[in-house]
Amino acid sequence: DPGVASDQIKKFPREKIATISLGIVPKEKKHIISDKKVILFFGVISPHKGVDNLVRASKHLNGVRIVIAGKPDMNTDRLLELVRENSKYNEIRLDLDWIPDDKKEIYFREADVVVLPYTRIGLQSGVLFDALCYGIPCVVSREGMMGSIVSKYRIGVLVSPTDPFSIAEG
16 A cells, blocks of 8 residues: 555655555365364464463463464474463464465455454564455554554454454454
8 A cells, every 4th residue: 555655655766666466366165064163373474473471361262273384483382381271262273384375365265254363563574465466354552553554444453462362353
């Protein structure tokens, strides 16, 4: 969104900036036979991306499957402990590795919502735009560029990324 990001790209030479239009991929749920809603967190797993708060949100949800897929860029001991503690509320699936494109497509086609509760405000994410290409609504942090885009285009819900109940409500 040039309006949202224009301040951040002002210093870049115009010839180094490209606009890439994104299309909508028809979404078909053909890989899961389940009545559970699928909540997807996708991408590099880092401490500032709020995955821990998404896992904690499990206790405020009913009948969902939370899928966390991506290569960790942090020690995962605490995350694994949180998953063990919170998987009694809902199914939580982990795929902690680099996700190839064919598997990525399966994850996005199965997802009902993509959750990106980033706690570092200035971050943008290609995952948001991947979700939009599949027509999947997003739950994102209230602050920052992702929040601005989701709010402006009404393509999801804004939440407090440090509050598991707020994430679950989203």
